[in-house]
Amino acid sequence: MTHRWLIENGTFVVLEEGRSVIQGYMLIEDDTILYIGETRPEGEEETFTYDGKGQLFAPGLVNTHGHAAMSLLRGYGDDLSLQVWLQEKMWPMEAKFTSRDVYWGTALSVVEMLKGGTTTFLDMYDHMDQVAKVVDESGIRGVLMRGAIGLCPEDVQQQKLDEAIRFAKDWNGKANGRITTMMSPHAPYTCPPAFIEKFVQAAHDLDLPLHTHMSETASEVAQNVEEYGLRPVAHLEKLGFFTRPSIVAHAVHLNDEEIERLAANKVAVSHNPGSNLKLASGIARVTDLLKSGVKVSLGTDGAASNNNLDMFEEIRLAALIHKGFSGDPTAIPAEVALKMGTIYGAESIYLERVGRLSAGMKADFIAIDTEQAHFLPRTDYVSHMVYSAGPKDVLHVWVNGEQVVKQGNCLTIDEERVRHEAQACFEGLLAR
Ligand SMILES: CSC[C@H]1O[C@@H](n2cnc3c(O)ncnc32)[C@H](O)[C@@H]1O
Numbered sequence: 001m002t003h004r005w006l007i008e009n010g011t012f013v014v015l016e017e018g019r020s021v022i023q024g025y026m027l028i029e030d031d032t033i034l035y036i037g038e039t040r041p042e043g044e045e046e047t048f049t050y051d052g053k054g055q056l057f058a059p060g061l062v063n064t065h066g067h068a069a070m071s072l073l074r075g076y077g078d079d080l081s082l083q084v085w086l087q088e089k090m091w092p093m094e095a096k097f098t099s100r101d102v103y104w105g106t107a108l109s110v111v112e113m114l115k116g117g118t119t120t121f122l123d124m125y126d127h128m129d130q131v132a133k134v135v136d137e138s139g140i141r142g143v144l145m146r147g148a149i150g151l152c153p154e155d156v157q158q159q160k161l162d163e164a165i166r167f168a169k170d171w172n173g174k175a176n177g178r179i180t181t182m183m184s185p186h187a188p189y190t191c192p193p194a195f196i197e198k199f200v201q202a203a204h205d206l207d208l209p210l211h212t213h214m215s216e217t218a219s220e221v222a223q224n225v226e227e228y229g230l231r232p233v234a235h236l237e238k239l240g241f242f243t244r245p246s247i248v249a250h251a252v253h254l255n256d257e258e259i260e261r262l263a264a265n266k267v268a269v270s271h272n273p274g275s276n277l278k279l280a281s282g283i284a285r286v287t288d289l290l291k292s293g294v295k296v297s298l299g300t301d302g303a304a305s306n307n308n309l310d311m312f313e314e315i316r317l318a319a320l321i322h323k324g325f326s327g328d329p330t331a332i333p334a335e336v337a338l339k340m341g342t343i344y345g346a347e348s349i350y351l352e353r354v355g356r357l358s359a360g361m362k363a364d365f366i367a368i369d370t371e372q373a374h375f376l377p378r379t380d381y382v383s384h385m386v387y388s389a390g391p392k393d394v395l396h397v398w399v400n401g402e403q404v405v406k407q408g409n410c411l412t413i414d415e416e417r418v419r420h421e422a423q424a425c426f427e428g429l430l431a432r
């Protein structure tokens with residue numbers, strides 16, 4: 001049986017050329033948006049209607065870089081630089097993570113993301129079967145990959161690669177198509193060149209995109225030059241990384257030539273402003289990247305370097321910091337910031353039918369409660385969404401046509417249990 005329903009009296013964020021918001025109707029059948037427009041679709045007199053008065057309907061937010069299970073380490077290592085944070089705080093704790101920790105840590109993140117309006121997230125981590133299980137059970141959409149650090153003997157590297165390949169094959173297209181997969185060596189400074197080349201080859205063989213951390217800190221770039229005689233962009237290009245569809249996280253320290261190389265190779269960039277500010281990594285050249293034609297989207301990174309998974313915050317940071325940094329108030333206008341958190345995000349992770357409210361797209365959308373002081377007056381809802389809204393304004397969330405959040409509560413996950421188990425996992429990690 002098909003499930004067909006019509007939202008009426010709604011305000012819809014369409015982000016189209018010439019008009020960003022419309023008042024009207026959206027018709028949904030199963031997992032797909034059939035119609036969106038200002039006039040009531042004909043022949044739908046018998047269709048179930050939902051009154052959207054006082055609600056702003058927007059595409060679900062798309063988080064293009066993170067490590068969900070790291071929510072177990074939120075607040076465990078603050079106010080440190082990337083390398084100290086990784087080597088002295090994160091990696092020793094992550095070495096103790098079990099599958100159970102990854103399951104509950106990921107579930108904790110998915111609760112936070114869904115309730116905050118994120119309907120799709122990219123995740124690079126270990127024990128990825130557990131992450132996929134949470135995605136399957138919760139109804140969220142996930143682009144998942146086994147991240148691999150190659151600072152280990154060759155036989156261990158091979159095990160990690162085999163596992164990454166096995167995971168990518170097993171889960172691609174699963175959970176009613178809500179899971180897709182990528183191949184992901186962690187970073188040029190943690191993966192020897194030959195190891196990265198094997199990931200590139202596997203991505204070719206499996207016809208999958210690639211993802212990695214790149215040029216996040218100045219010292220990482222200097223180290224790359226010292227070790228390999230090349231900056232990270234040229235290094236990855238030499239290893240064939242950009243011969244595949246690819247998205248790199250951070251890309252903070254780029255020169256003009258590197259921006260051109262990324263644009264020429266159609267490499268997408270996941271900009272993570274919150275994490276980059278907190279780890280004092282720097283501010284990415286987002287205005288220049290966009291000007292050169294690079295697709296830039298937004299990510300939170302893990303909750304241990306952010307310290308939340310609030311995509312409204314990343315959208316707002318993107319709209320604010322580039323103005324402050326450049327002295328140009330027109331840098332990253334609100335509409336561009338919102339596109340980075342929605343449609344550019346979906347395009348960057350190769351999801352063709354996600355990120356926009358229009359006919360034929362997947363029914364991944366959120367309803368924001370605009371009957372609140374900070375949404376008045378009704379001047380510009382894109383502006384309000386970027387500069388005024390927050391995760392607590394999200395009333396309802398649908399992914400693939402299924403409602404997963406209703407009146408601010410998760411329908412698919414037992415939030416109280418998740419909070420209890422996540423705390424127990426953290427205490428267990430401390431005790432081991
Ligand atoms: C191989 S699993 C993912 C790996 O990435 C680490 N990580 C988390 N945040 C960052 C970041 O900002 N830069 C580099 N690496 C990061 C995480 O701790 C896992 O070990």
Ligand SMILES: [Zn+2]
Nearest residue numbers: 066249301302
């Ligand atoms: Zn990361």
